[in-house]
Amino acid sequence: MSKAHEVCDLGEPFYACQCTIGEAPLYRPEDDTLHFVDALSDPPKIHILPLSDYNAQTTKDRALDLSDSISVAAFRKNHPNSYIGARLLGFAFIDEKTGEIENLKQMLPESARGKLRFNDGAVDSKGRFWAGSLDLTAMDLPLSDSCRPEGRLWRYDPGGTVTEHAERIYCSNGLGWSPDNKYMYYSDSYARVIWRYDYDEEKGTINNRIDFVDFREPNDDFTGATPGTAKEIPLHLKSGEPDGLVLDTEGNVWLALWGKGCVLCFDESGQLLREIVAKDAPYLTCTGWAGKNMDVLFCTSAYRGGLGGKDGGALFKINAGERWGVKGMEKFRFDG
Structure with a gap:
């Protein structure tokens, strides 16, 4: 590393919900609520x-039981x-009051169950919804x-x-x-890589992929886009798997x-600033901005198969604005 980065403690969980795999924290300022999914709980x-007026002892969430992940x-x-949202095999609308799922477009065949499924996604500035799939069978293989x-x-x-923009993805x-x-x-x-693409906002297209942050180990036989373009990270973070991310108004990337x-x-050049x-x-699993000033960072986590530690599955909170003077942006909404 070209300079030392700050290391600090995430602290105790904000909300002890023990999700199987908590994901996608999403803030709504109109009623000051945080929404997040547990895609692999039973039921999802x-x-x-x-x-x-949150109180750790008395505040409870409202959980919508879903018929599909x-x-x-x-x-x-x-x-x-x-x-x-992204359901197991495609795109869907979900009713917030009832949890009813309206299937929009199925992208993966029924035969793909147990092999392929949808994962994370986000809406862009033009109100278009991006989401990707993962290959469970390939994730059992060496890179x-x-x-x-x-x-x-x-x-x-x-x-x-629906337009396809990238292929040959292990875990979107x-x-x-x-x-x-x-x-x-x-x-x-x-x-084990974060890519950065040049983005055409009007057309909604991506080009010129580079390695933004590379968590691969030297023996990984997978070169990805352009090896050597990413800055070095500390050895103890190698082999970690980059999960959900958001950006702040300064262009820094906040990654789980x-x-x-x-x-x-990471700053916009890929330099590690904070751990x-x-x-x-x-x-x-995933970060997301919240709060009236959009300066509070929440992070979900997983507790799956008995793994995940004492606090696995809980929701964590970081007062990023108070500590570092940064804030995020409200997530875009689907224009349909």
Whole structure:
């Protein structure tokens, strides 16, 4: 590393919900609520947690039981009680009051169950919903340039058109855009890399992929986009899996690192600025901004198969604005 980075403690959980795999924290300022999913619980759920007058002993969330796995959800601009989301095999609307799922477009065949599924996603500045899939069978294999995983990245437009933008993805995960919308950041967890694309905001297209942050180990036989373009990271973070991410107004990337129990903050050049460490939650999953000033960072986590530490599955909170003077941006809403 060219300079030392700050290391600090994530602290105790904010809300002890013990999700199987908590994901996609999403803030709604109108009623000061935080929404997040538990895609692999039985049944799958969307949690709605009130933040106004929050009390750790008495405040409870409202959990929507779902008939299908929803791995990410985003608000709709003109439908205040509805989400767009990625279900197990495609795109769907979800009713916030009832949890009813309206299937929009199935992208994966029924035969793909247990092999492929949708994962993370986000809405861009033009109201288009991006979401990608992961290949469970390829994730059992060593990283290799000879492997051709079947994960994909798609864009679902308000008119219902679907466009494929990336292929050969192991585990499609965090998506986010720079404040000026010139770049899109996209993590492949199992490939252990965050990519940065040039982004055409008007057309909704991506080009010129580079390695933004590289968590691969030297013996990984997977070169990805352009090896050597990413800055070095500390050895103890190597082999961590980059999960969900968001950006702040300065263009810094705030990433949950699966398997290493930390939230990392990188500047726009890929330089590591901060490492925020959880004591007993090794599987942090996704970050998201909240609060009336959008300066509070929440992070979900996982507790799956008896693994995940004492605090696994809980929701964590970082007062990023108070501590570092940074803030995020409200997430865009689907324009349909």
